[in-house]
Amino acid sequence: MTGLVVEDLRHLYADRAVIDGLSFTVEPGTAVALLGPNGAGKTTVLRCVVGSAEPAEGTITLNGVAVDERDPAIRREVATLLDDLDFFPDLSAAEHLDLLARAHGNGDPEALVDELLVDVGLAAAANQLPGSLSSGQRRRLALATAFVRPRSLLVLDEPEQRLDTAGVRWLGERLIAEKESGTAILFASHDPELVEIVADSTVTLDPLP
Ligand SMILES: Nc1ncnc2c1ncn2[C@@H]1O[C@H](COP(=O)(O)OP(=O)(O)OP(=O)(O)O)[C@@H](O)[C@H]1O
Incomplete structure (x- = not known):
């Protein structure tokens, strides 16, 4: 299977589950937006996908290969922006x-x-x-x-942060161009307009009790 495949993901902080039984796919040339309120687990899912957090259960593969941030072959495929960068x-x-x-x-x-x-x-x-x-x-x-x-997979956490209106418009156009070149995109966002323009489908997370 090409693209990103997330199956039955479960993630715990201490012994509290914040993600449970989550499955979705992002095919090449498409974008999936992760939605949900603050604390729903969007960043946690993105961290699992880029390999910087370890799921308690489930599998995550990119083009059929398990993701692991220590694997140079995977790192060559994944471009990510999850936090503010230190320059x-x-x-x-x-x-x-x-x-x-x-x-x-x-x-x-x-x-x-x-x-x-x-x-x-x-x-x-x-x-x-x-x-x-x-x-x-x-x-x-x-x-x-x-x-x-x-990159064949682009993973972005709230990429719209701090951009002005023109910046968000540019970002939308840029992400559409990324899809046209075959990149799979997974992004978390609180901007309905960006989601509407870019996402082919959405995955909505609800905070677990
Ligand atoms: N390092 C951590 N240790 C313990 N709990 C954590 C940790 N990181 C996140 N959490 C908890 O996990 C839950 C999910 O957090 P996460 O950051 O994934 O949510 P989010 O959907 O990205 O939120 P936001 O929209 O505010 O960015 C929250 O309840 C949060 O408090």
């Missing part, structure tokens, strides 16, 4: 993206970074250090770091 204080926006593009073996890092900076609306701020960017600009840079990686 190097003395590397500019462009230098951050350049570093990542080279680390991931991109054949033409300069062209990729130039294109991405324009795409995320940071061309004019390309040479600014992270500390001098606005919080929305830092968020755009963080999103750009996910788009500089090779």
Whole structure:
């Protein structure tokens, strides 16, 4: 089976179940939005999917292979943005993206970074250090770091955070383009408009008692 397959996921914090019996799939070229109120378990599911949290039960596979963040083959397939990023204080926006593009073996890092900076609306701020960017600009840079990686699965936690209206519109267009290039997308969101534009289906979580 291609894409992401989550089957019978159960996750506990201490001995309290926050996710129980959750199953869904994200096929290549489609997007699934995780919905639900604060504390429903969306971030927990995303952490299990990227392999940074260990489920108590269930299986998670990407293109038929069990996900494990320590597995370089899986890490090459998954681009993720779950938390705010810590940036190097003395590397500019462009230098951050350049570093990542080279680390991931991109054949033409300069062209990729130039294109991405324009795409995320940071061309004019390309040479600014992270500390001098606005919080929305830092968020755009963080999103750009996910788009500089090779990926067949994109996992994003509330990617709309701190973006202005134009930024959310850009994000929607960008995610649609990602789907068109065959990427599977799993994202948690509290923005109904973004969900409406991008998601092919939704999975709604309810907090467990
Ligand atoms: N490290 C942790 N230790 C103990 N409990 C945790 C931990 N992380 C999350 N929880 C609990 O697990 C539940 C699910 O949290 P989670 O962050 O997955 O929810 P969420 O749906 O992403 O919420 P939000 O919309 O606020 O981001 C909550 O009750 C939360 O308090």
